[in-house]
Amino acid sequence: MSQKYATRAEDYSKWYNDLISRADLAEHSDVKGMMVIKPYGYAIWENMRDILDAKFKETGHQNAYFPLLIPKSYLSKEASHIEGFAKECAVVTHYRLMSDPNGGGVIVDPSAKLEEELIVRPTSETIIWNSYKKWIQSYRDLPILINQWANVVRWEMKTRLFLRTSEFLWQEGHTAHATKEEAIKETEQMLDVYAEFAETYMAMPVIKGHKTESERFAGADDTYCIESMMQDGKALQAGTSHFLGQNFAKAFDVKYSDAQGKLEYVWATSWGVSTRLMGALIMTHSDDEGLVLPPALAPIQVVIVPIYRTDEELQLINDAVAKITAELKDLKVKVKYDSDDQKRPGWKFAEHEAKGVPVRLAIGPRDLANGVVEIARRDTKEKYAMNIDNIGHSIVELLADIQSNLFQRAIQFRKENMHEVDTYEEFKTQLEKVGGFYLAHWDGTKETEAKIKEETKATIRCIPIGIPSETGRCMVTGAPSKGRVVFAKAY
Amino acid sequence: MSQKYATRAEDYSKWYNDLISRADLAEHSDVKGMMVIKPYGYAIWENMRDILDAKFKETGHQNAYFPLLIPKSYLSKEASHIEGFAKECAVVTHYRLMSDPNGGGVIVDPSAKLEEELIVRPTSETIIWNSYKKWIQSYRDLPILINQWANVVRWEMKTRLFLRTSEFLWQEGHTAHATKEEAIKETEQMLDVYAEFAETYMAMPVIKGHKTESERFAGADDTYCIESMMQDGKALQAGTSHFLGQNFAKAFDVKYSDAQGKLEYVWATSWGVSTRLMGALIMTHSDDEGLVLPPALAPIQVVIVPIYRTDEELQLINDAVAKITAELKDLKVKVKYDSDDQKRPGWKFAEHEAKGVPVRLAIGPRDLANGVVEIARRDTKEKYAMNIDNIGHSIVELLADIQSNLFQRAIQFRKENMHEVDTYEEFKTQLEKVGGFYLAHWDGTKETEAKIKEETKATIRCIPIGIPSETGRCMVTGAPSKGRVVFAKAY
Ligand SMILES: [Zn+2]
Numbered sequence: 001m002s003q004k005y006a007t008r009a010e011d012y013s014k015w016y017n018d019l020i021s022r023a024d025l026a027e028h029s030d031v032k033g034m035m036v037i038k039p040y041g042y043a044i045w046e047n048m049r050d051i052l053d054a055k056f057k058e059t060g061h062q063n064a065y066f067p068l069l070i071p072k073s074y075l076s077k078e079a080s081h082i083e084g085f086a087k088e089c090a091v092v093t094h095y096r097l098m099s100d101p102n103g104g105g106v107i108v109d110p111s112a113k114l115e116e117e118l119i120v121r122p123t124s125e126t127i128i129w130n131s132y133k134k135w136i137q138s139y140r141d142l143p144i145l146i147n148q149w150a151n152v153v154r155w156e157m158k159t160r161l162f163l164r165t166s167e168f169l170w171q172e173g174h175t176a177h178a179t180k181e182e183a184i185k186e187t188e189q190m191l192d193v194y195a196e197f198a199e200t201y202m203a204m205p206v207i208k209g210h211k212t213e214s215e216r217f218a219g220a221d222d223t224y225c226i227e228s229m230m231q232d233g234k235a236l237q238a239g240t241s242h243f244l245g246q247n248f249a250k251a252f253d254v255k256y257s258d259a260q261g262k263l264e265y266v267w268a269t270s271w272g273v274s275t276r277l278m279g280a281l282i283m284t285h286s287d288d289e290g291l292v293l294p295p296a297l298a299p300i301q302v303v304i305v306p307i308y309r310t311d312e313e314l315q316l317i318n319d320a321v322a323k324i325t326a327e328l329k330d331l332k333v334k335v336k337y338d339s340d341d342q343k344r345p346g347w348k349f350a351e352h353e354a355k356g357v358p359v360r361l362a363i364g365p366r367d368l369a370n371g372v373v374e375i376a377r378r379d380t381k382e383k384y385a386m387n388i389d390n391i392g393h394s395i396v397e398l399l400a401d402i403q404s405n406l407f408q409r410a411i412q413f414r415k416e417n418m419h420e421v422d423t424y425e426e427f428k429t430q431l432e433k434v435g436g437f438y439l440a441h442w443d444g445t446k447e448t449e450a451k452i453k454e455e456t457k458a459t460i461r462c463i464p465i466g467i468p469s470e471t472g473r474c475m476v477t478g479a480p481s482k483g484r485v486v487f488a489k490a491y
Numbered sequence: 492m493s494q495k496y497a498t499r500a501e502d503y504s505k506w507y508n509d510l511i512s513r514a515d516l517a518e519h520s521d522v523k524g525m526m527v528i529k530p531y532g533y534a535i536w537e538n539m540r541d542i543l544d545a546k547f548k549e550t551g552h553q554n555a556y557f558p559l560l561i562p563k564s565y566l567s568k569e570a571s572h573i574e575g576f577a578k579e580c581a582v583v584t585h586y587r588l589m590s591d592p593n594g595g596g597v598i599v600d601p602s603a604k605l606e607e608e609l610i611v612r613p614t615s616e617t618i619i620w621n622s623y624k625k626w627i628q629s630y631r632d633l634p635i636l637i638n639q640w641a642n643v644v645r646w647e648m649k650t651r652l653f654l655r656t657s658e659f660l661w662q663e664g665h666t667a668h669a670t671k672e673e674a675i676k677e678t679e680q681m682l683d684v685y686a687e688f689a690e691t692y693m694a695m696p697v698i699k700g701h702k703t704e705s706e707r708f709a710g711a712d713d714t715y716c717i718e719s720m721m722q723d724g725k726a727l728q729a730g731t732s733h734f735l736g737q738n739f740a741k742a743f744d745v746k747y748s749d750a751q752g753k754l755e756y757v758w759a760t761s762w763g764v765s766t767r768l769m770g771a772l773i774m775t776h777s778d779d780e781g782l783v784l785p786p787a788l789a790p791i792q793v794v795i796v797p798i799y800r801t802d803e804e805l806q807l808i809n810d811a812v813a814k815i816t817a818e819l820k821d822l823k824v825k826v827k828y829d830s831d832d833q834k835r836p837g838w839k840f841a842e843h844e845a846k847g848v849p850v851r852l853a854i855g856p857r858d859l860a861n862g863v864v865e866i867a868r869r870d871t872k873e874k875y876a877m878n879i880d881n882i883g884h885s886i887v888e889l890l891a892d893i894q895s896n897l898f899q900r901a902i903q904f905r906k907e908n909m910h911e912v913d914t915y916e917e918f919k920t921q922l923e924k925v926g927g928f929y930l931a932h933w934d935g936t937k938e939t940e941a942k943i944k945e946e947t948k949a950t951i952r953c954i955p956i957g958i959p960s961e962t963g964r965c966m967v968t969g970a971p972s973k974g975r976v977v978f979a980k981a982y
């Protein structure tokens with residue numbers, strides 16, 4: 001462990017990259033902008049996915065799978081959709097390779113050119129609504145409540161592991177409804193599912209809100225989001241839920257006949273979270289020693305390390321550990337016994353710390369004689385002796401305490417870094433000095449929003465829901481404002 | 492239900508397509524060769540995936556994720572790999588679209604041409620071994636036991652839902668080992684995992700064996716497979732496990748230093764099953780009324796249909812059903828109460844039959860008065876009354892009986908359609924008359940294998956493991972044979 005890693009204070013960005021490497025979560029592949037998610041990182045993502053998937057099913061959604069490749073012409077059917085973002089994408093033009101007649105290797109077979117190019121999905125609204133057109137005739141076919149777990153590609157020139165990669169994994173919900181009200185209710189329900197997941201499982205506090213018009217998803221009438229604060233004070237958009245109005249129904253001509261036989265366009269939503277959540281998780285809790293994981297998402301919640309000199313001592317420890325792990329497994333605690341005799345305890349301690357295992361439990365012969373084990377909490381770095389009697393329940397309580405402590409700590413951090421400002425001068429001066437979220441009045445115009453972004457690099461993260469605010473006057477123009485909005489620099 | 496569906500006897504191929512549509516499993520998309528897996532079909536696939544995933548983890552594997560797009564040059568690094576199959580694939584040549592200057596829509600931005608084309612993965616050996624090169628230095632880094640759940644694309648001109656599609660979902664295991672013996676053991680272990688899954692959960696008997704050299708995976712030293720018999724007598728390869736020798740290690744220069752510090756090439760395996768299993772499942776059990784599902788994979792194991800005239804009757808039935816479903820859920824039975832009052836019982840019966848729900852339970856007022864429900868078994872179409880007392884346990888036993896009956900029925904069918912033949916004349920005449928598997932002697936040469944395939948369209952499905960056979964003489968050339976091999980026409 002002689003390698004020097006950056007601390008957050010020294011170089012936040014390098015700290016992030018170092019941490020991902022130390023914790024063995026992911027790495028850049030040789031394919032520009034695309035990452036390899038390594039087993040430990042993928043195990044955390046799997047935990048997120050399984051929890052979210054259960055919540056989607058509880059709220060009545062079913063999974064399905066739609067094609068990876070989308071005909072180019074579909075993308076331009078919804079005008080603002082293609083304007084908005086669908087330009088930077090991977091284009092499939094050919095369907096065959098051939099041996100290079102001039103040497104080794106393969107070349108693209110020029111005779112195998114597609115009549116119409118196919119696009120690797122950057123999101124699936126278009127291909128899905130093309131199917132929904134066939135599936136929907138009557139109000140009896142509604143609602144359609146479908147989710148898809150998939151990979152998507154959006155070409156990125158500047159990438160960061162998990163936060164911005166050309167390929168990422170995500171889920172995308174796509175629902176169809178008979179009424180506007182029902183679609184808005186769905187949009188809001190899924191925002192709540194995301195917020196509850198973020199706070200309960202990721203221990204990451206979020207602010208729910210609406211995006212401004214200029215920050216909306218391309219093709220949406222309204223984009224809801226959850227925004228969380230990272231340890232450098234920047235905002236990270238952790239999930240979005242879009243009310244798509246009738247835009248895609250009109251683009252793909254999807255109508256249903258209501259109970260009276262009248263034809264109406266269908267109302268739509270879409271909503272998604274991605275492997276970006278991994279970046280949010282890392283930057284919410286981790287410290288200079290490495291990853292810190294909330295127990296609810298940790299692939300290993302408790303690691304046990306034996307401390308011994310002789311085979312006899314090891315035998316005694318093994319026997320005690322067998323009982324402890326059985327007890328923990330009964331209580332559904334994810335426990336690992338790290339009995340690797342090729343590595344010293346100190347090396348293991350650093351390793352498990354870097355990987356963010358919430359609880360470490362060290363056992364030596366003297367501990368056993370005293371009927372205790374040594375506990376180390378990853379979140380607070382406290383160490384203390386814990387009785388072996390009834391250790392299962394003690395550990396379950398400890399894990400719950402860690403989960404809650406991480407959330408409280410993050411709430412506290414956000415509180416300390418949330419500023420109310422009333423003048424643009426104050427905003428600019430403050431923002432220069434410290435990051436964080438700035439609650440300020442805005443006149444509701446694109447022009448003012450653009451000016452602020454241009455001059456300060458801060459954007460309106462959301463028009464918050466549930467943060468009470470008085471009316472006021474825009475900090476830039478002095479025009480009336482209905483309430484404070486959240487400004488921040490963002491990932 | 493006035494639509495006329497093909498029976499197996501009338502038109503097996505149309506029966507298959509009709510069934511997928513009736514059971515609402517999947518459909519062709521407008522993207523050539525690519526399918527949409529609909530919620531009910533996807534739910535079955537999810538069940539398969541979850542069971543397999545647990546088995547992979549039990550045998551020490553971890554999931555990870557590697558890039559979708561592979562640099563073209565990687566594919567030609569392992570010479571026989573590219574020769575074998577990697578030619579028919581989707582080629583990404585550009586990374587941006589632009590608005591068409593001559594009108595609406597978008598065109599490919601000619602300035603956004605990739606220096607090296609990227610291939611949508613047809614399988615991931617090359618991109619994964621390019622990573623393993625960085626991960627493996629010493630014998631301490633081995634074994635690497637990784638699995639990936641992913642989508643892959645292999646361009647197909649003639650497609651059939653689930654059986655042959657240009658995009659499909661699969662898992663691909665990729666392992667790296669220090670010794671040849673360990674790699675072969677892994678290859679065989681994963682074959683056993685597949686065989687056990689097929690027989691225990693899919694209720695589909697399989698023959699394990701080796702592929703002949705000409706049927707091997709491109710880049711493998713040995714391909715093991717499981718072969719199952721469909722109801723038209725054709726064989727379907729349901730899973731493969733490849734011993735890759737040191738071929739990919741040599742192609743990507745992956746060496747490890749052993750305990751003595753000597754550098755050695757790493758040994759490899761890969762193994763996979765795909766959404767093709769859905770086709771196998773359908774064709775093993777289903778009948779002219781629709782899908783027949785083994786309970787172990789059924790998204791709905793028991794459906795309950797109320798039979799009533801008045802609201803009072805319905806109320807009584809609802810109360811009884813509430814108790815029954817609670818009892819069934821306690822026993823982890825997947826039960827659905829189909830109380831939709833817009834559809835008549837007869838319509839529902841046909842619907843659940845088409846979807847292969849293993850057990851249907853109808854309840855009317857007279858049944859309730861007698862303390863019974865009416866059971867209909869999907870597999871045997873038997874109907875009988877079952878006591879409501881202790882119904883949970885009766886249903887659990889019934890589901891187990893159905894699972895076992897389906898397997899026994901498939902075993903019996905295979906037995907009846909497995910022929911031993913000793914002369915090529917007999918082989919050809921018989922094969923013309925009835926399908927099935929033919930156990931015959933073969934001289935072990937590519938030439939004879941090719942001749943048989945050319946003349947009869949039957950291929951060697953495998954050199955079977957565990958089917959005892961005497962030595963003999965090749966039915967074509969009369970040259971010595973070490974044992975009978977399995978011939979059949981195949982999907
Ligand atoms: Zn809004």
Ligand SMILES: [Zn+2]
Nearest residue numbers: 701702713714
């Ligand atoms: Zn073999």
